[in-house]
Amino acid sequence: MTEYEAVIGLETHIQLNTKTKIFCSCKADSWADEPNTNICPVCCGLPGVLPVLNKAVVEKAVVLANAMHSEIQPLSYFDRKNYFYPDLPKGYQISQFDQSLGKGGYLDLPIPAANSFDKKAYIRRVSIWKLHIEEDAGKTKNAGNRRFIDFNRCGVPLVEMVTGPDLRTADEAAQYLIRLRQLLRWLGISEADMEKAHLRCDANVSIRVKGETVLNPKTEIKNVNSIEAVRDAIATEIDRQVREVEAGHRIEAWTLEWDEDTGSLKKMRSKETEADYRYFREPDLLPIRMTEEWKAKILAGFPELPLQRRARFVEQYGLPEYDADILTGERRLSDYYEEAVKDYGGDPKKVSNWLMNDVLRMINEQGLNPSEMKLTPQALASLLKLVDGGTINISTGKSLLQKVQDTGRTPEAIVSEEGLGKVSDDSAIRTVCEEVLTESPNEVASYKAGKVTLIGWFVGQVMKKMRGKADAAMARSILEELLK
Amino acid sequence: MDLCDLSALELSRLLGEKKTSAVEILESSLRRIGEVDGRPGSLNAGEITPNDRSRVHAMITLTEDLALEQAREVDRKLAAGEKVGPLAGVPFTVKDIFCVKDTPSTAGSRILANFVAPYTATPVERMVAAGALMIGKVNLDEFTYGSSTESSAFQPSTRNPWDTSRVPGGSSGGSTASVAAYEVPLSLGTDTAGSIRQPAAFCGVVGVKPTYGRVSRYGLIAFASSLDCPGPVSRTVTDAASMLQVIAGPDSHDATAATTPVSDYLSNLEMGVRGMRIGLSPDYFRITFPDGQGGFKEQELPAEIEKAVRHAADVLASMGAEIVEDVPMPNTRYGIPAYFVISRVEAASNLHRYDGVKYGLRTTQNYTDLKSMYKLTRNEGFGLQPKLRILMGMYVSAAQYSEQYYKRALRVRTLIRRDFEAAFDPAGNYRLDALLTPTTPTTAFEMDAVYGDSVLMQYADQLTVPANHAGVPGISLPGGLDSAQLPIGIQLLGADYSEDKLFRVARAYEMATESEDWRKVKPKVLR
Amino acid sequence: MSEQISVEIFDHLVDLAALELNAKQADYLRRQLNNQLASVRELEAVPLDEDIPISLHGVPYEVENSSAPREDEWIPCLDSKAILAQAPQVEDQYIVVPDIPHTTLK
């Protein structure tokens, strides 16, 4: 049987999280607004209006271009993309065509073993073909045989980023989006919420016989608004293309729409009649002049990127990849981790364990922001030191996490006020041990008859009486001594 | 002598001396409009009557209530001893291509006939802030597409006050006619290929096309965005300078409005031309146009027009200017063909937004789907001139032709620009302060004479369009009358942002010719 | 002189432009277009050196005369109702247009 491989390229539209729209002073986010209330003459394309570029859009796009290893152009231009559609008030979209802000670029995608064919992790380099700034259109919704238009979204800033046909599986495509989403949030330039269309994805899919290098006719899948849907839609389309080719049919350059409810693809319109957008330079805007000075200012303090940090965590802290991946999933969490490690000074893996097992659960369950928690990295570090120093035992330590978070007080203060310190005074423990043995003659008899495993039970009784504060090791040795 | 016969400067003086009031000035203007303007342009005008043929018809929408409110405010301030703006109490008209809040803003087109703008254009806002009284919106070629004002959907279209059987020129024909008929001393027009200067020449008034970007385009309903320039129309050079002083300068709503500081146009206005270098170019004394057989014909300008320009040169020379002959401007002849391409590409795109969705006309015919709604609406709403520009623009910007036409035209524009750069280069061979040329190849032509022949109509702009391509400023001045007693326009062109110099030369010429006989002749509608 | 814009090309342009013309208009406009193109043909004869750049605007925009990009500051527009009031058909604050038919296949 012939073996096929898929050739996938993704076109993503990324909504930048600026305060205002790209060419007017309306606010960019109108998620909660009534239709057609966040509008002005400019974004509604009234006769006579002119666009004025928002500086923050350029700056955020430059940050993204830098992260994608894209060459930032000293001079880039806006162009008009002309077409009629009721959600496009001017009848053209202001975009960048042939001389856009970013040129080229790539993203190195680590594919985990679990998502790999042969169960071996690998790196897929995804090239970036286009990276440009443009304005969003409005929203339309069907209402019977009419369409309702809302212009609130008109003019929201987007970066369109198009990859080369470098992805080979639906899983890789999903991984690309996961990593892109992570990166956008990491850089703080987009909320990257696919459900809210902050991050949109169209997929170009074709197949070829494995080993060949030709590019066959592709289909374009639109309207996929979750990472799972992208994966499912691509997988479905690859299967369909394989079936068609096996049946001797040609693949036609269709535009397909993913119907999430039925999990099926629908044909939208034939690509053969693709419109001529008659691109030409936007005469109402001046080119973006990206001086070295401005660029340096934007990129000052450019952060270490998640994949770099992930590698460094493995290298520097000796963390397993799994830990490093989770701890670098989100920038504030990873900053938190590093600060705690620094403050703690002990085994970084131990910090990772506490963070991943307990603190992360608190963060997720309570919707906390790692950079604003009362349980600061410093507090976590001192808590760990209390455990290490034997002042408290592990279970006390774990229950302290929530207390620190709730009160904002230091672990030391809580321990001393609530008397949670471990009792390591020999005589105090000895007294309780003697009590326990006196109260349990049957168990003592069994022990002496050879059932030495009961020692754990005795220790437990001692701990119970001392409300967990006793040094368990010390209690055990006293008990063993008394039972001799 | 009525108040409306005075210049803005004179009106300001009278107001300052408390010899009149803004309301009186306004009333005088409205009276003049009542006497000479006839019925305003409208969509369903019916027959054009003989009475119509004797009137000016500059107006589309009279905004007398608004003007009265503004006039009362000026008078209140004056009475209270408060500071008023530099154009306080001066009436002006606005070409109906500018949006004015709560006012019909039609572009002379059926498709915008019912559009009431929810915002005000920057130049209009600045005029009003300076105390000027907006008295009405005046007629124009539909979307400014023309050189005669005849293509307006609002009929009767404007007629030339010097001879109402002739066109006022265009597209700012309503602006120049309203000023020439002494309805108002000032009007705000736009110039994309000569649309201020050509009708100013035809109507015997002063028309200024400032440097591109000198005046904000915000609120100007776009024709060709890389060429459009708002500018003043007036009867005197001083009034034009005062008006430009008010409307010029950067604008946070227009990224192409230059941040170059605005010169003081008034302080040195009467300093004369001694030592200035004024050029004449043979390339502006002839025109080249298609002969209809696929070739091109070169033709000398009418002798009367060339004579007027040479006379102006003599006058300036007698005042101490140095006249530089034979300045080569070899790319002048490519202005029109390059314009046919660039302006159409931009216009077609700018007209995309008129689709019956957001504002303006939506067809009342039955439509089956969105596309048929678009088509019916645009077909009903646009006249022939917009349709022609849309189709041409679509053709020459199509992906397969763009290189051949659009990109090439933009490179030819560079050549045209270089002609001017060479002429004005302070270290070059010519070192001109201004180039003196005729404004138009003819004086005002008969109504209906050229209308319909889009190519011939466009060639009326041959001497004005190069300045739009190059972005440089230009002024058209009254330069005498021809044998038919029609005004001849002379043009001064200068380097980027050199409006102050052009005003100075123009004012020197105006002063020197003050006593010439033709200056005493008034337009026929006022005789 | 051959006509550059045939009836077929013309009809295609008319459709792209979302226009619909009667026969008389179509005839006039096509003739005018061809006349204009004859004039435009003059451009083809202009000698243009390779190094002649395009000019987007006649006046060059350098750092000195170019405005800086806008700061990212929200200025609420108070006239959204006036804007909406211009629309030919509005329902529930939405602008209403007829449907856009599209083929759903399979």
Ligand SMILES: [Zn+2]
């Ligand atoms: Zn807006």
